[in-house]
Amino acid sequence: MARSDSLPDAKTRILDAAERLFMENGYAATSVRMITGAAGVPVALVNYHFGSKQGLMEAVYERALGARGGSRVSYLDKLEAEAGGQAIPVDVLVDAFLSSALRLTRKDTISGEVFKQLIGRAFYEPGPGTEAFFPIEYREAVDRYRQAFMRTLPHLSQDDVVWRMYFIVGIVAYAMAGKDVMRMTETYSLADAGRPDGILARLRPFIVAGFVAPAGVMPTLFASA
Amino acid sequence: MARSDSLPDAKTRILDAAERLFMENGYAATSVRMITGAAGVPVALVNYHFGSKQGLMEAVYERALGARGGSRVSYLDKLEAEAGGQAIPVDVLVDAFLSSALRLTRKDTISGEVFKQLIGRAFYEPGPGTEAFFPIEYREAVDRYRQAFMRTLPHLSQDDVVWRMYFIVGIVAYAMAGKDVMRMTETYSLADAGRPDGILARLRPFIVAGFVAPAGVMPTLFASA
DNA sequence: GTCTATAAACGGATAGAC
DNA sequence: GTCTATCCGTTTATAGAC
Numbered sequence: 340m341a342r343s344d345s346l347p348d349a350k351t352r353i354l355d356a357a358e359r360l361f362m363e364n365g366y367a368a369t370s371v372r373m374i375t376g377a378a379g380v381p382v383a384l385v386n387y388h389f390g391s392k393q394g395l396m397e398a399v400y401e402r403a404l405g406a407r408g409g410s411r412v413s414y415l416d417k418l419e420a421e422a423g424g425q426a427i428p429v430d431v432l433v434d435a436f437l438s439s440a441l442r443l444t445r446k447d448t449i450s451g452e453v454f455k456q457l458i459g460r461a462f463y464e465p466g467p468g469t470e471a472f473f474p475i476e477y478r479e480a481v482d483r484y485r486q487a488f489m490r491t492l493p494h495l496s497q498d499d500v501v502w503r504m505y506f507i508v509g510i511v512a513y514a515m516a517g518k519d520v521m522r523m524t525e526t527y528s529l530a531d532a533g534r535p536d537g538i539l540a541r542l543r544p545f546i547v548a549g550f551v552a553p554a555g556v557m558p559t560l561f562a563s564a
Numbered sequence: 565m566a567r568s569d570s571l572p573d574a575k576t577r578i579l580d581a582a583e584r585l586f587m588e589n590g591y592a593a594t595s596v597r598m599i600t601g602a603a604g605v606p607v608a609l610v611n612y613h614f615g616s617k618q619g620l621m622e623a624v625y626e627r628a629l630g631a632r633g634g635s636r637v638s639y640l641d642k643l644e645a646e647a648g649g650q651a652i653p654v655d656v657l658v659d660a661f662l663s664s665a666l667r668l669t670r671k672d673t674i675s676g677e678v679f680k681q682l683i684g685r686a687f688y689e690p691g692p693g694t695e696a697f698f699p700i701e702y703r704e705a706v707d708r709y710r711q712a713f714m715r716t717l718p719h720l721s722q723d724d725v726v727w728r729m730y731f732i733v734g735i736v737a738y739a740m741a742g743k744d745v746m747r748m749t750e751t752y753s754l755a756d757a758g759r760p761d762g763i764l765a766r767l768r769p770f771i772v773a774g775f776v777a778p779a780g781v782m783p784t785l786f787a788s789a
Numbered sequence: 790g791t792c793t794a795t796a797a798a799c800g801g802a803t804a805g806a807c
Numbered sequence: 808g809t810c811t812a813t814c815c816g817t818t819t820a821t822a823g824a825c
Contacts, residue, residue: 349791367592371819381792386820388790481746501752502766508746509738510731521706521733527726541727545774552773574809596801606810611802613808 350388352378358399366396412483414438419487426491430547436484436504437511437539437546492551499554507546514538575613577603583624591621637708639663644712651716655772661709661729662736662764662771717776724779732771739763 347355356378360369371392375382389395414435418427427435481504488500495503517533519525524532531537572580581603585594596617600607614620639660643652652660706729713725720728744750749757756762 365590365592367590370817372817382819383792383821384790392819478746478751481748482751497752498755499766501748501754502756502763503770505744505746505748505754506735506738506767506770508748510734513731513734513737518734518737519730520737521703521730523706523726523730523733526703526707527722529726529730530723531727538727541724541779542731544777544780545728545731548777549770549774552769555769595799597799607801608803608810609808617801 349378349380349384353380353385353388353395354399354402357395358403361396361399371395412480415480415483415487427487429488429491429551430543432484432487432491433507433543433547433550436507437542488550495554503550506549510542510546514542574603574605574609578605578610578613578620579624579627582620583628586621586624596620637705640705640708640712652712654713654716654776655768657709657712657716658732658768658772658775661732662767713775720779728775731774735767735771739767 346352353374357369357374360374360377363369364373371385372382374395375385385392385395389398418431418435485497485500485504488504489495489497492500523529531541571577578599582594582599585599585602588594589598596610597607599620600610610617610620614623643656643660710722710725710729713729714720714722717725748754756766
C-alpha cells in the first residue's frame with residue numbers, strides 16, 4: 340500500500356486526479372478518461388481498482404472524509420467533560436462545530452489546501468456520490484451538537500436550533516465549494532478570499548450573533564417587490 | 565407564441581421539461597434526449613428552437629429569472645426615496661434583499677412551487693449554465709444593496725459587509741437548492757421544511773442578528789480537533 | 790498489477806422530408 | 808414548425824495480452 344519510491348502508485352495517482360477533477364468539474368462533467376489522462380495511467384486501471392466510475396467517486400469521498408468510525412465528536416466529548424454538566428459557551432460550540440464536525444480530516448492534497456471544495460460539492464451536486472453514501476457519522480455528529488446547542492441556548496426551540504445549524508451548513512458549504520456567482524470576491528477584491536482561516540474568522544461573529552438571536556417569528560414578512 | 569389550445573406548444577414543453585430536469589439532475593447529468601423524451605417531442609426541436617443544449621439552458625434561466633433589464637432594484641429605490649437620505653433599518657434592508665434581489669420573479673412552473681431550486685443549483689454547479697451567463701443585473705443589484713447596507717451599518721468595513729452578503733447568498737442558495745445532506749429536515753421532521761415563507765421567517769432573525777454583529781476578527785481561532 | 794484494443798451504448802448536433 | 812433518420816465523436820466498461 341505504501342511505497343518508499345518517489346512517485347505514488349497508480350491507485351493513489353488516480354484518486355488524487357479524481358479528487359481534483361470531480362471537485363473542479365463535478366461528477367457528471369468529469370470523464371474517466373480525463374482522470375486517467377491527468378494521472379498518467381491507462382483507462383482500464385479505474386475499473387480494475389475501483390470497479391466503476393461511481394466506485395471511484397465513492398473511494399474519493401471515503402478517503403477525503405477519513406476513516407469510517409473515526410470519532411467526529413471526540414472534541415465535543417472533551418469540551419463537555421471540561422464543562423462538567425455546565426453549558427458550553429456558544430462561541431466555543433460554534434468553533435467546535437465548524438472545525439470539528441464540518442471540517443474535513445484529510446489535509447492538503449494538492450498544495451497546502453486544508454479546506455476542501457469536495458465536501459462543499461457533495462452538499463449540492465445531485466446524482467451518485469452525494470447523499471447516497473454520505474457517512475452517517477456526520478448526521479450523528481450533527482445530533483450531538485444539536486443537543487449541546489440546545490443546552491446552551493434554552494430559549495430556542497429544537498426547530499430553531501436545527502434550522503440555524505442548517506443555515507450554518509449552508510454557509511460553510513457555499514464557502515467550501517468556493518462558489519461566488521455574484522462575483523463578490525472579484526468585484527471587491529475581497530480580503531481573505533480563498534483563505535479558509537480568513538473566511539472562518541469573518542464567519543464566526545456572524546454565526547455566533549445569528550445563533551443567539553431570539554427566534555421572533557413574525558407573521559407577515561415580505562412586502563411585494 | 566400563445567395558443568388557446570389545451571396543450572402548450574413544443575417550445576414551451578421543452579422549456580418546462582428542461583427546467584425540471586436541469587433542476588433535478590444538474591446540467592451535465594441531463595441529456596437532451598431525456599428532455600425531449602419528457603416533453604414528448606423529437607430531439608431535433610431543441611436545436612431548432614435553441615441552437616444547442618447550452619442555448620436551451622440559457623433560455624431556461626432567461627425565462628426563470630425574468631425579463632432582461634427588469635429592474636431588480638426598484639423596490640430598493642422606493643425604500644430609499646421613502647427614507648429621504650436617512651439610513652434604512654437593517655431588518656427592512658434584509659427583507660428587501662431576500663425578497664427582491666435574490667428571489668425569483670417567475671412563479672409556480674410545476675405545481676405551486678414559488679421557490680426555485682433552479683437558482684440554487686445555478687449557484688453551485690460548475691460548467692456552463694452557471695456563472696457564465698448569470699445576469700449582470702444580479703451583481704448590479706448586489707452593489708446597490710451593499711451601498712445601502714454600508715450606510716445603515718457604518719461600523720462595518722466594506723469587506724465585512726460584502727462578506728456577510730456573501731454568507732447570506734450562501735444560506736439562501738442552500739435553502740433554495742433544497743439540499744439537505746445531513747438529513748436534518750427528515751431527522752427532526754422540521755417545521756416549515758419546504759415552505760419558502762416559513763424558511764424565510766426562520767432565516768430573518770438569524771441573518772439580521774448576524775449582520776449587525778461587531779466584526780471582531782480574532783487572530784487565533786480554532787483548536788485542533 | 791499494468792497495459793492495448795475493442796466493445797457497446799450514448800452524447801449532441803444535422804440533413805432533409807413533410 | 809415538426810418530424811425521421813443518421814452522422815460522428817465520446818462515453819463507460821471489458822477482454823485478453825504481458
